[in-house]
Amino acid sequence: MAYRSVFDAGEITSEFDKAGISSHFIPCIWKWVARNPSCEWSDIPSLPSASYSLLNSKFKPLTSTLHSRVDSSDQVTTKLLIKLQNEAFVEAVIMTYDTRLGKYCGKPRPGGPRSTLCISSQVGCKMGCKFCATGSMGFKSNLSSGEIVEQLVHASRISSIRNVVFMGMGEPLNNYTAVVEAIRVMTSSPFQLSLKRITVSTVGITHAISKLHNDLPGVNLAVSLHAPVQDIRCQIMPAARAFPLEKLMDTLQVYQKNSKQKIFIEYIMLNGVNDEDQHAHQLGKLLETFDVVVNLIPFNPIGSISQFRSSSDVKVSNFQKVLRGTYNIRTTVRKQMGQDISGACGQLVVNLPNKRSSVNAERLTDIEDLRL
Helix, strand or coil, X not given: CCCEECCCHHHHHHXXXXXXXXXXXXXXXXXXXXXXXCCCHHHCCCCCHHHHHHHXXXXXXXXXXXXXXXXXXXXXXXXXXXXXXXXXXXXXXXXEXXXXXXXXXXXXXXXXXXXXXXXXXXXXXXXXXXCCCHHHHCEEEECCHHHHXXXXXXXXXCCCEEEEEECCCCCHHHHHHHHHHHHHXXXXXXXXXXXXXXXXXXXXXXXXXXXXXXXXXCCEEEEECCCXXXXXXHHHCHHHHHCCXXXXXXXXXXXXXXXXXXXXXXXXXXXXXXXXXXXXXXXXXXXXXXXXXXXXXXXXXXXXXXXXXXXXXXXXXXXXXXXXXHHCCEEEECCXXXXXXXXXXXXXXXXXXXXXXXXXXXXXXXXXXXXX
């Protein structure tokens, strides 16, 4: 029999209700397991006697295991390979940033180094983006809410996690119910993450975007746009055919009107594909009525099969200048992190890389700190 993760909130709440056990004890169980992942149920004190037999028969403290950990040479990125109960694997990435490098009201922020966890929501992905290694895997399965939360549990044993970004393997809004439930667990005891420190990224699943603000008010939305016109978007993102750009932008207008929040726009820079001045002007005109932060992402190679090349630094800088100077759109360039361990944006695909040595580290500022 397959056991459920104790962090599957809906399942454990339902089972406790049926057994007449107060759900008040669930956060206590989560807190104990988060601190002691290898515990036995009998180790947890002060639970109702009926809960022990129920937990033993249907739940595991963790259904996944940390199979391997790989550290980047710059010491700021750690990739986790996590083995699921069904023998499948997913990857998560811990990225260390320095809050002091961000600015607030023109002044450096207080604080210091802290970590963001890039989390997976599916095994593989059905979106098939041609610049993304995960897309080459195809879609295998959705993760349960508990399997999503367990990535945070594993990562928290390595570093104190302040931010979570759903930018790992999979399309989060194609696993909507589990993602929403997982985020609700992450923002409750014992994790107590703030919704404003959680970002959900999507290629543009319009019907799910329409529900997101009502279900998770305050969560950040990031849209993987990657092209300013529909035909280019379809060339590099086959799933864009199902979500036409005009409909997507209309959906985002309504979302922003209701949420009153900035939207992050992710834009991968592909040499000769979407990185010319005309593309920058097209993007600026597309976004000039929105309150957005555009994040330009250098393309990270995904092996010899890749049909794309990275844009030059000059092209990226010129693209940024057009958006900033002509359209007054806040535009950042994502610092490459974890490329040497295939943990950078677009590189997550299950493999077993060798551990690298750690040398000089350069602390970075996090995109979430640009707008908070």
